[in-house]
Amino acid sequence: MNVEQLLFALFALLTCAGAISVVICQNVVRMAFSLIVCLASVSALFFLLSADFVGATQLMVYVGGTVVLLIFGVMLTSSSTLLQIRTSPAEGFLAAGIGVLFLAVFSFTAWSVDWDANSDRIARVTAVDVPPQGYNEASSGNTVRPLAMAFVGLRPDKGGNAAGYLLPFEIISVHLLVVLIGAAYLARTKRRVSADTQNK
Amino acid sequence: MDAVSLNYVLAIGAVLFVCGVICMTTKRNGIGILMGVELVLNGANLNFVAFSRYTSLGLDGQVVSLFVIVLAAAEAAVALAIALNFYNNHLTIDVDRGDELHG
Amino acid sequence: MSLILAAESLAEIIRDTLTECESCSVAIAAIIHVALVGAFFGLPAGIFIWAERKVSARIQDRLGPTRVGGRFGWLQSLADGAKLVQKEDLAPAAADKFLFRIAPYIVVIASFAAFMFLPFTDGWSAVSLDVGLFLLFGMLSLEVLGVILAGYASASKWALFGGMREAAQMVSYEIPMSICALVPIVMAGTLNLNEVIHYQSADWIGVIPPFLHWNVFHPVAGPAFVVYFVCATASCKRAPFDLAEAESELVAGFLTEYSGMRWSFFFLAEYASMFLVSAVAAILFLGGWDDGFGIVRSLKGSSTDVLAPSVILGNLIGAAVLMAKASKLVLLQIWVRWTLPRLRIDQVMTTCLKYLLPMACALFLAAVVYPIALLVWTGRPQLLPRLNNEQVKAEVLTSSEVEVKVAAADGEVIQ
Structure with missing residues (x-):
């Protein structure tokens, strides 16, 4: 080991x-x-x-x-303080049983797939020239530059002919801004309303 | 070359996913449900990163997992705002009390 | 071995000289690194606790500690530590005991882990990663978790309020702090802290001394340094931003219920993170281990042998220079603490969100636009001429060139 x-x-x-x-x-x-x-x-x-x-x-x-x-x-x-909301034991046992079944299904699925064959097939279908064991050699973990390149739409790690992620990156930026404003608005206005009603 | 085989990483991802699902279904605390969602997303993330390491997909898996992390943060912010509103209206965070629309 | 990146070179040396076993050599190298980083974590903290007492005493016209260890009371920190170890380890009856006990460890571990990424001198860092600064801030942001848990688990109103204030303050001040730290990153074009220092270190060019290449003398990064330092002071919960433990309002904030060793862990972590943010400021803006007159550079030369005497001497001088710069900044924080009165909590948040955050964003924009504007008007992306152009990674290229160069450069990165 x-x-x-x-x-x-x-x-x-x-x-x-x-x-x-x-x-x-x-x-x-x-x-x-x-x-x-x-x-x-x-x-x-x-x-x-x-x-x-x-x-x-x-x-x-x-x-x-x-x-x-x-x-x-x-x-x-x-x-x-130290709030507790309990669930009933029966629900707990039921959930545990279902969970174990779920886990068994997932593990069985993962172990019954031949990943190497799949990997070869993906490489054939996408016809992209990549090293067979994926991008990362065990000795290198420095992914900042290639990731940043992928976000601005360039893929030098795949020989330059794969799709980049510029549009999703822009969309997610706008999405974050919307969420920021929306969450602040949601959390704020309602509280002011309830404060007003209490004052009345 | 693999020191740890892909299947073990996938198994951990599965444990995270299952724990998250159980958490979402059994917890009555709104924030607890949110934590279940985070666990599920992390299980998926772990799988994406594992595939980017062990298969020929390359960096795509890591890019997707970054998107997932960002979306999870956004989701947590909105869900928390909703939870605060729920608390303001019901004076509790127990989601079983939110049954006004129950006929 | 990809795991313990910087332990790699040390592990190789150990494998060649001591033992054949690969795992053993990696483990020994890791232990040596932990011991060294631990020394850098603990010793400055002890020294600064003593310095705080002496400086505050001078400012208030007192003498401060005078007896322990002969003159100047220089062993006072050790005496304090010995006293704190003897105290009983108390936990309030109403507290959540498990979280109450574990919270100080979270704070100490977060602060300690962030030390891993500091380049104490050229090539001497426990972990040298391309994500260095990002990861450092990530580790530092874990500290707030310990504080909130401490505040909550104490089951006391003072502690809860202190923890909430602290969390709000630290989370808010992290934003302008990170944005300001991005200014030198944009200029150097890398997140690797050692490469940021390399970007700032240069040779004499005629009569222009090398220290003018430090980011603090840059028209955009200079103001960013000031904003960064204010935010760093606030994120270490130092006065005038020490609302979390404001003794006149909140007894001692989240520390109210803590005593003995656990209390001293919080204290240790506070002084260690003061040193940490100061060292990061020194690295990002004040040239890090670069002494400003080309001494370290000329000693090291272009030698690649890490064990050559001149290289080791240069590295030691570099480490001393970095320590001196960081200590100066810590002393500045102490000076500020004993000079300025405390702000109100709403003033603290207003300062951050209404003033520091817009300033940080404007500076970040300026850092992006400035080299382009200079390129248009003067023909080169920085004011000072440079002889070693291969180190300037933040070259501004015209858009047609970008793709070609990027593809070529990244071909190398991947191989």
Whole structure:
């Protein structure tokens, strides 16, 4: 067992433990903490898969942004501290059973596909000249420049003749702006209305 | 050359997805449901990145996963605004109470 | 081994000299790196805690600590630490014990992990990645999670208010801070911190000294440095932005229920992140390990042998220069703390969202437009002439050239 496998096993275990304890915990802030552990371990897995920019974005946007937002939500909506809303045990058992079945289906599917043959077929169909083991050699994880190129519509990593992502990138920028304004508006006006009604 | 085979990464993605789905269905706390959504999206992300590493798809998988992360952040912001409105109207975050349209 | 990128070179040396086993050499190299980064994390924090006491005493016309360790009380931090270790580890009865206990560790780990990406001198960094600065800010943004959890888990109103204020403040100030940090990044054309320093270091050109190439003397990046530093002070929750622990309003904010070692972890992390943001400011704007008179550059020359004496000497001088610059900035933060009165919470948020954020955005735009304007009027994208043009990565090209050059350059990157 080499270092890479050891680290992978460690973070895989942390990811699964975090995800499962998000489901099991009843206290919302405990859930948020488990979510932090889970998402941070996923970002470590991204680094192990030599996707360093995605891993960094995961840390910055997900763990440092989205989860903070969620905890804020918890604090603004909990009427008492250390809030708990319980689900009934019967529902829990039912959900666990369905979950195990789901997991079995997924694992069975993943293990019964011959990925190498599929990979060859994709390479044949797209007729793009790429190295057979994907973009990343194990020794390089520096994906910032190629990713930035892909976002402005250039694909030097695929010999320049593949599709770039300029239009989706622009759309998502506008989308973010719309969401920013919309979320601020949604969260703000309603509260002012309720404050007014209380004053009356 | 593979130190870890693709199937193990996919299995972790599946665990994340399943945990997220269970979380969405069983939690009655609105914010808990949001956390389930985040877990599902992360499971999908892990699969995208794994495919970009292990198959000939190249960087496309990473690009898609970046889009997913950004959209998830946007979704969390809007969903949180909705949750705050829900709390203002019902004085609780328990989604089972939002049953005014129940006939 | 792609995992521990900078441990790679050290691991190779260990494999050649000590042991054959690949995993063992990687592990030993990793442990050495952790020990070194840990020293850089702990020692400056201890020194600055002492410095804070001495500087505040001078500003208030007192003497400060005088006894511990003979003159000047220079062992005061150690004595404080020894006192804090002895204290009982208390947790309030109403608190969520698990989260209450784990919150200080989150803060310390986040602050410590961000140290991994600092290039202490040319090539001496634990992890040298193309996403360096981005990842550093990502790690730093995890600190706020520990603070919120601490505030919430204490089950006290003061702590909760302190945690909420702190979260709002840190999340808001991160935005202008990151945008300002992007200004030198746009100029250097890379997120790798060491390459940003290389962009700023140059040789003597006639009578023009090399330090004029530092970003702080750049007409756009200079103001960006000021805005960055204000935001960095705020994101370290230092006065005049220390609303989260404002003792006159909130007892001690999210620290109210903490005592002993756990309290000192927060304290350690605060001083460590002060040093961290100052070091990042020194790297991005003040030339990092570049001494400004070409000494380090001439000592290192073009030698590629990392163990040659002149290279090691140059690297040591570079590390000392970076430390000196970062320490100066920390002293500036201490000076500001004991001079300015505290703002109100609404004033803090107004300063950030109404003034600093637009300024940061304008500076970012200016950083993009400025080289193009210079190119149109003077024919070259920067004011000062440069001899080493191959290091200037932020070349402004006409649009027809971009595609050709980009494709060629990235062909190399991939191979």
